[in-house]
Amino acid sequence: MNRFIKALGWPGLAGLVALLLAAVAVVLGQRWDAQATALQDQARELRAKARPLATTAAVPVSLQQWQATLPAAAARQQRLADLLELAIRLELNVARTEHRLASSEGLERLRVSMPLTGSYAQVRRFIAAALAHDPALSLDAVKLRRPSPLSADVDAELQWSLHGRAP
DSSP states (O other), rough: OOOHHHHHHHHHHHHHHHHHHHHHHHHHHHHHHHHHHHHHHHHHHHHHHHHHHHHTTTOOOOHHHHHHHHHHGGGGGHHHHHHHHHHHHHTOEEOOOEEEEEEETEEEEEEEEEEEEEEEHHHHHHHHHHHHOOOTTTEEEEEOOOTTOOOSSEEEEEEEEEEEEEO
């Protein structure tokens, strides 16, 4: 054996090691190919199972069906009062609100600008509670500002949209 190694020399020995490493790489490559094929088969099965769920979740709804789910225009003032009452119940300081009503094609949108002051946690609770309370309410924009670095309260400017059916 020692004579064989001396006959090869270090270049021959390095070539022999490279040949052994190539053989190991071929064997590992075949195993990795088999694993990749198995994973691709699993992915195909999962996609096939998910397709029916995605198609049932994305049932097309006509514009008229969607409009029918929106609250009537007569409920607009009560919905706005509920939004303000919720802010007061959560002990937020609501300075003033501005409203702008727009309607087109059987839909109406009451845009509400609501500046308020309170702790960050209160503002988060208010947003979550308001969105949970009224499914036809959307939060369009939020601006937060801390009056001073040491202040526990934040000044928030919330832009809401109350969506409904136009009369």
